[in-house]
Amino acid sequence: MEERQMPVRGMHCAACSARIEKVVGGMPGVAEASVNLAGETLRLRFDPAVVTPEGVAERVKALGFELVLPRPAESSRLVIGGMHCASCSSRIEKVVGSMEGVRAVRVNLASGTGELELEPGGPGLDAVIRRIEGLGFTASEVQDEDESLFEEQQREAALRLEEQRRALGPQLALGALVLVVAMGPMVGLALPAFLSPDASPGAYALTQLALTAPLVWLGRRFYTAGIPALLRGGPTMDSLIALGTGAALAASLWNTGTILFAHGGAHKAHELYYESAAVILALVSLGKYFEARSKARTTEAVKALLSLAPEQATRLRDGGQERVDVRAVRPGDLLLVRPGERVPVDGVVLEGAGEVDESMLTGESEPVAKNPGDPLASGTLNALGALTMRAERVGRDTVLARIVRLVREAQGSKAPLASLADRVSLHFVPAVMALATLSAAAWLLAGEGAGFALRIFVSVMVIACPCAMGLATPTSIMVGTGRGARLGVLVKSGRALEAAAGVDAVVLDKTGTLTLGKPALTDVEPAPGVARDRLLAVAAAVESSSAHPLGEAVVHAAQARGIVLPLAAAGRAVPGKGAAAQVAGKPCLVGRAGWLAEEGVELPPGLLELGEVFSSEGKTPLYAAESGRALGVLAVADALRPEAPEVVRRLKAMGVRVVMLTGDTPRTAHAVAGEAGVDEVFAGVGPEGKAAKVNELKAQGLTVAMVGDGINDAPALAAADVGLAMGSGIGVAIETGDVVLLRADLRGVVTALALARATVRNIRQNLFWAFAYNVLGIPVAAGVLHAFGGPTLSPMIAGAAMAASSVSVVTNALRLRFFKG
Structure with a gap:
């Protein structure tokens, strides 16, 4: 199955979107067709072997609407600079159009763009760009078609x-x-x-x-x-x-x-x-x-994000500087970012030092210090110091472009709450027409006269408003998800938003979630007859192949002490248990006591007692063994996030049950949980076990949200009703989880749940007023009050009420722009 989101033109009400949904959704090969009236988009999931987007576009056209198809693979869109008059654009069209293998070229002087269609096997795009540049103009490819369509x-x-x-x-x-x-x-x-x-x-x-x-x-x-x-x-x-x-x-x-x-x-x-x-x-x-x-x-958030990307960049080449269109930047280019300028693409600092404001991406107000080797994200603001950077990800691959794409996809999605409005909208207009005709006929038969019957007919026809029902859900989702993006909370779909609003249990991972995720080595206790440095050297060699934060803490400690690590081979990580490797040709293990016992290592009682002491102090004990013999125990401590107690307290105040899951020992887990204020703890649980615990909670009838770092918590994130992945805002895997918290700050969990509740509450308000308006307004327009001696409704007042209904729904949704994180 393929999935695409494409613009639809010509829709004016919910009856339009509902009809497109029904007809396209019934086509062979189409698994899902979801139309967003407010965003004017069609989200299509289809089997390309059975149906094509072109076939869907033809069907949509037959309904009286237009589906805007993506640009064909063999065509390209260019941004052309330096044109001043019609002769410039005509010259480009003539010269490029005469090139062999160029099927068609269309240059738009007003927008400064060009559409190019190339024959398969014809000249490459770079050859065409060089030809245009040879005429005295500049040209670069529009790399993000989604952004182009949005604009x-x-x-x-x-x-x-x-x-x-x-x-x-x-x-x-x-x-x-x-x-x-x-x-x-x-x-x-x-x-x-x-x-x-x-x-x-x-x-x-x-x-x-x-x-x-x-x-x-x-x-x-x-x-x-x-x-x-x-x-x-x-x-x-x-x-x-x-x-x-x-x-x-x-x-x-x-x-x-x-x-x-x-x-x-x-x-x-x-x-x-x-x-x-x-x-x-x-x-x-x-x-x-x-x-x-x-x-x-409602699209202000996306426009604000798009505006963060600068249009030009300063490229360093041949010892000089040149200003180029940011779309001409390629991976590997060296760029200069001056103070007060925005970072043009994703990359890494090569020279210089400064402070970068990442608030528009992560919501973090404090500037972040940047030194050589540190990453930079497109759209962030260089507040202090000139930076020389190497471009790594450009165009649609930058973090900013991926965030914009996720926000737009979320804004084009639907929440399950919209299903009732969709079903009603499809049949609403024919029902209103029938009701208007029946009402007019009834009053004619009652002897009220043709003029009165006509007034009733017109009033019923114009007071009915399917727009309000169609706009009730998508406008709230668009504004809510857009506001979330400004606060560093990416909600990926309307379904996730609605599920997050109903969460009554939050499961927190310990390492990297409740804690800072940057543990440090605190103790090294060798077994009798083993040197302290040898224990640390072997443990660090084994952990050098592991990406786990605990293992990294051991490696960093050994490097900081100047210990030369022996050669390690065949390294492997065992999730939730430890790591193994061949060190100097000998099998070595580092990890939990229970795992070493499973591998046939007998730990001396003295080391086990030391490990228990470390656990009671909130430290994580790591046991090391070589060739089946215990070498000693190391202790690693991971500091609790300073905001964790406050977040746990707020979640409890929201009526949410808070649970902690960790692979650590019970003593360590309970020590950290006690400090954070978490009452319910499950320790010694591996990645698969975390997913099983999540499923146990779901089996109790709870709507469960899992909060993790998106790496070894992936099974639990997938098992939960809502997965919240925490990241750093730049290195975060934003494809992980249903909700992505761009800031490495637990307060984002509270923000995400509160935003979801506010948005769903807003949707329910919109749906209530949309239905109530029609349920109350149509009978009044039909003359129900007049039948009991009351007044009739003027067609002009009916028209004004209809116009006000959809405006009120959209205006109510716009209140979400002022939601505070």
Whole structure:
């Protein structure tokens, strides 16, 4: 199965997205189709042997929408610099287009980009770039197509928003004028005789028609999108507006003709509904504008992250400096980062010393000292000191690009909470159309007259709002996950977000999670007849092949004492137990007492007693043996994170059960747990055992979150309902876990759970109001209150209420931007 996320154009309401989901999801070879209305994307999981993205795009096109496909493998997008006029772009097109093997080239002067299609086996992209540079321009490949598509989406959204804004002024002005002309006489506003409905009914009707016609033209999108959707059998919100206002316009036009051409038709001047159609179109357009403007703000987090990457870099070459487009930087290039500049790509410091602000990636406010050998991440700010760096990861491979990609994927995902709204949205519009028709027919049969029935029909059609239901979940997820990224918490999907909100048990690994993960050697106690340095040398040689923090502490201690390590071969790590190697040709072991016993090593009682003393002090004992004979015991201590007690206290205050799992001995585990305030401890548990413990907790009906470093905790992270992987923000494996904490700080756990709860609470609020609005509003529009002697609902008020409903949902979701970590 392949998985892709692609933009979809032309959606206007939840009925649109639900229809695409149903039709595409039913195609052979498609395992999952999830449409995000707020993000305007389709997340597709499919079997490429059965169906292609092109086939899906054709099916989506048949529904009246457009699926934006990824660029073909043989095509490339270039950023071209130095163009000043149309002759520049034309020259590039002519010269490059004449190259053998170039299928097509299109240069856009306004955006400074070029689209290039090459024949298989034709000239390489580098050859084309050299040819463009030979013409006096600069050229570099756009390496991240996802980022390019996102930027294109943002430009298109900005253009649509500007078009809506420009049309809004005339729409509101025309709507107000029609309202004054139509309703003025009813509220005591005297009209001139030539406009009076009684004295000049023809002029009265034609004036309203003349004011309404341009407004209908400005709002023609409702008709050009809604009517075709209805004819295709997939009506949308636009269909409701088109039919509702169309019915009012048709009746008004008929009555206008009666006034003008039928004898005695003057009484029809009081049966015109131009103002209803005009005001509804104006108010709905106003609501759609506010909705679009609010939706644009849901992607602010991604735009803020993208803005961190500088557009240019200073490359060092041939003893000089040159400013180049950051997309032209390649791994291995030497770059200069001056104070006040952002790091252009991922790499490592070669020369210089300084301090780098990594807050926008990790949420850590304090600058981090950087010296030769230290890593640098794209987008971080060099606050102090000039740094010379070597580029290692560029384009879509940088940490920043991967974070942006994860955030966008999360924003395009759905939470299980959305399933009910999706099912309702699919059938909502046809049901509303049927209800509007039945309501109008019922009032006709009740003898209320055609004018009253028409008003009921229009009110029901325009008050119904599938948009609010469709936007309720995705807008909250988009804002919530975006806010999390700004706080150093990457939530990978809506499913993970919803699961994290329901967590009632948190399992904490000890080493590197509750503790700093940088243990230090504190004691070296050799067995009788063994020199202290020999014990440390053998133990360090064995651990030199291990990446475990405890083993690294032993190696660092030996190196710090200047001990020359003997040659070790065939090294292997046994997760949760220890390490083994051939040292100077002899089999050696370093690890837990129980494991050495399993391997046939008999430990003297004195060493075991020493180990117990170390454990009671919160230290981890490591026993060493050579050729089956005990060499001694070493003690390693890992300091507790200073924030750990506070985090445990806060988790308990949130009603969360806190459990610690560790491979250490019970004494060590309980000593650390007591210091942290953890009451429930499972010690001596290996990686597989941790996963089994997580499953035991889940079997008790608990929703379990596992917090670990993403390395030897991988089985437990995968077994948990939610896996939270802690990292350093730069070296973190951000593909591990459902939630990634970019800062090596336990407070991120509290932030992640609190953010998830706030987001899911926000989703539930949105869904409640979306459903409540429709459940209460539609019956009122249908005349239920009037049946019991109450008032009816004006179509204009119905239109305003519909516009306000979706705006209120998006506005409520935007409150998550102010969530505090």
